[in-house]
Structures are given as structure tokens and as C-alpha cells.
Amino acid sequence: MTNKSSSEDLKDLWQGQQTDPPRIPSEDFRRKVYKFERKIFWRNVREYIAGAVVIAWFGYYEWKFRGLLVRVGSGLIIAGALYVLFQLHRRASVRIAPADLGSNTCIDFHRKSLERQRDALRSIWSWYLLPFVPGLVVLLIGSMMNQWTKHPAGLGQFVIHSLISPGIMALVFFAIWKLNRKAAERLQAQIDEISAPREGAD
Amino acid sequence: MASREDLYEEAVRTHGSALDRLARAYEANPEARRDLLQEIHLGLWRSLESFDARCSLRTWIYRVAHNVASSHVDADRRSKARHLVSIEGVDLTDHRVDTAGTADRRMALERLMALIRELKPIDRQVMLLFLEGIEASGIAEVTGLSPANVATKIHRIKNILIRRFQAGGEHDQ
Numbered sequence: 001m002t003n004k005s006s007s008e009d010l011k012d013l014w015q016g017q018q019t020d021p022p023r024i025p026s027e028d029f030r031r032k033v034y035k036f037e038r039k040i041f042w043r044n045v046r047e048y049i050a051g052a053v054v055i056a057w058f059g060y061y062e063w064k065f066r067g068l069l070v071r072v073g074s075g076l077i078i079a080g081a082l083y084v085l086f087q088l089h090r091r092a093s094v095r096i097a098p099a100d101l102g103s104n105t106c107i108d109f110h111r112k113s114l115e116r117q118r119d120a121l122r123s124i125w126s127w128y129l130l131p132f133v134p135g136l137v138v139l140l141i142g143s144m145m146n147q148w149t150k151h152p153a154g155l156g157q158f159v160i161h162s163l164i165s166p167g168i169m170a171l172v173f174f175a176i177w178k179l180n181r182k183a184a185e186r187l188q189a190q191i192d193e194i195s196a197p198r199e200g201a202d
Numbered sequence: 203m204a205s206r207e208d209l210y211e212e213a214v215r216t217h218g219s220a221l222d223r224l225a226r227a228y229e230a231n232p233e234a235r236r237d238l239l240q241e242i243h244l245g246l247w248r249s250l251e252s253f254d255a256r257c258s259l260r261t262w263i264y265r266v267a268h269n270v271a272s273s274h275v276d277a278d279r280r281s282k283a284r285h286l287v288s289i290e291g292v293d294l295t296d297h298r299v300d301t302a303g304t305a306d307r308r309m310a311l312e313r314l315m316a317l318i319r320e321l322k323p324i325d326r327q328v329m330l331l332f333l334e335g336i337e338a339s340g341i342a343e344v345t346g347l348s349p350a351n352v353a354t355k356i357h358r359i360k361n362i363l364i365r366r367f368q369a370g371g372e373h374d375q
Contacts, residue, residue, distance in 0.1 A: 006364040007332075010314065013307055014223065014333040021218030022239060026207055029247045032240075099252030101245050101269045102262040105346025106327050109269040113276070194324060 044088070051085040054078075058135075069142025076135030087127040091120075111194055118187040121180045129173055140166050209250045209259065214243075217263045220334050221246075227318045227330055228271040229278075238274050245270040257343060264331065264344045272323045289325040289358050292317070310367055317366065328355045 054077070061074040100109065144162045152158075204212070214221075221242055229235040246266045253262055318329055324345060331341045338356060342349045 006367060007360045010310070010363050010367055011333055011335055013311060014314065015335065017223055017226070017311065019219040019222035021214060021222050022243060023214070024240070024243050024247075026210075026247070029244055032244050033248065097252075098245065098248035101266040102249040102253060103256075104265065104269065106265060106268050106272065106344060107324060107346035109265070110272055110323055113273065 047088050048085060051081050051088075054081040061139075065146075067142050067146050069138055069145060071142075073135050073137075073139025073142050076138055077132060078135075080131035080133075080135050083131045084128055107194055111191055114187050114191050114194075118184045118191065121184040121187070124180055125177045129176065133173075136169065137166075206247070206250045206253075209253060210247050213246060213250070213259065213263050217260065221263070221267050223334075224267050224271060224330055227315055227326070228275055230315070230319065234278075238271060241274065242267045242270045261340065261343050264336070268323075268327045268330075268344065272327075275323065286322045287320055288322050289329070289355055289362070292320070292362050313366065317362070325355065328352060329359055332356055332359055 058074040058077045058081075062071050062078070065071060065074075100112075104112065140162075144158075147162070148158060222239060225235050225239040225242060229238045246263060249262070249266050253259070257265075314333075318326055321329060324347070327345050328341055328347070331344060336344070338349055338352045341347070341352045341356075345352070347355070
């Protein structure tokens, strides 16, 4: 028996499977597209609500507390949240167009999809986390100064206590940045892998 | 130019069964497979509005189907952290399955499905297009690989198939 006969037999076996292709009316498709759009809409609404909660919370700080630094910090956090909401809105509108599914070859489609994920991971630090950092730093300094004014204690003990929460916050931010960078590197390796054979063969 | 509805009708008539087989090869779970198949049909229906005949309808259909299915696997793979292999990394020393009897043919089909699901996206696409009887130039047009690269992969696929499967009760050597 030759290679050809073996693979031809498997082709017959493959193509001879009993199938039941679905018959889906156009109306069903329109309903599904509408459902999908609604899902995206509600996901965006949830993100905007989360942003609104942050803004309301720090707006309350702005109104409630008199310390200058606390108020400046709260204002900066509100500005950061508005910037993040704007970015979420901008990025949510960048979606795969239906035409891309058929006009792109499988390699191009896969590579673009990996590049999109990589870029999102690489940039999440700068548009999702960094905008909150200036506000948080100013707010923490303001809180520390308020605390010091109200309850002056030993300077060493005060500094240690004051640095615990910013330290934890910095560690969390660092871990997020590090994990995202690792994941982006893995995606880049996959992009290089799928780009290599085509470049080599052409 | 035909309407989207007409193109979709033609696509289902000519490639409906191939899309069904493709969904089976990509997704083992019956419920997820049904969802995937619907997703492929939905992607096809939506995309056909932009079909401009710069490639054949067959190429368009297969690109949409594989692109939707690969995205599905990609999302699934992240959650299950499955390890996929390239066609060059497939073990050739496996035991052969005879494809003569009905039960044997069913088992051969299951093993073929398992083999396909092990593969990295591009190799899976080449394997499935090969099994559908698409010629090398057609596979190159769908996948974006060069014809030479497709030929190399097909050679490797044939090698794997002959080592793992045995046709019609005959012996290979």
C-alpha cells in the first residue's frame, strides 16, 4: 500500500461522516447580532458604573476633607478615573470587523489577534494603572500628614506604619506589570513563530 | 453581485457539511461544538456582506470558519492551558489503527480527531483542508502559507497518517 492510498482512505473516512448542517434563518442571525451588541453594551455600562463609583467616592473625599493634599489627591484620582473611562470607551470601539474574518488569511488573522492581545497587555500599565498613581501618592502623603498632626508619635514608628499600605499597593502594581509583561513576551514568541515559516518559505 | 442571503444559501449548500466536520474537529464537547458551529455560521453570514469576490467563495468560507474556530480554541486553550504541538512534533511511533471494519473506522475517526485537536492552529488548518480534499494552492490561499510550505506540511501529514492508520485491512509493509 502506498502513502497515497492510506491518506485517500482517510479522506474518504473523513468526508463520509454523517453531518447535520444547521439551517439558520436570517432573522435568527439578526437576533444573535442584536444580542451580541447588547452584551457589549452592558459590559461597557458595568465599567462606566465602576468608574462612576470611584468618582463619587473621591468626590465625597473632596467635599468632606479639608486638608489641601487630600483634596488635591482626590481630584487627581477623579481625573485618572475619567481618563481610564475615556480609554475604555475608545478601546471598546476597536473590534474585529466581520469582513476581517474572510479577507484575512488564517496566518494574518491569527497574528493580528495575537498582536492585539500583546499590545493590550503591554499598554494596560500606562492607561489603566498609571493614571491613578499620582492621585494615590498625593492622597497618601496628605493622609500621613493629617495623621501626624492629630496623633504625633515616635517618627520611626509613624514612618513604618505609614509605609505599609503604600508598600502593599506598590507590590500589587509591580506584580500586575510583571505578569502582563511576561504574558506579552509569550505572545510575542507565538507571533515570531507563526511569522517565521512564511518568511522563510517565500 | 448576489445578495448576502443568496451567498449564504450557496455557502451552506456547498460547504455546510464541511463546516460541521470542521466544528467537530475543533471542539470535542457536543454543546460547545454546537455553539461553535453557530458562531461559524454567524461569522459567515455577517462577513458575506463584505464579500467582494477578490477570492473564491470557497476560500472565503474556509477562512471565516478557521478564523472563528481558532479564536474559539485560543480562548479555550488559555483557560485549560493545553499544550499544542506542531506537525513536525507529532510522535510517529504510535500504534496503528486499522480502518477496515465499522468499529475500526469509528475508532480511526476518533483518533484522527484527537490528533487534529493536538495540533497548533496553522497545522490543524492544513490538516483539515487536506482531509477535505483541497489542493495545495487552495490551502495556501486560505492559510497564507507559501505553496512550498504547504507541500512540505502535506508530505509530513501523509507520513503521519500512514504510520498511525492502516487502510482497508491491508498492511503497509
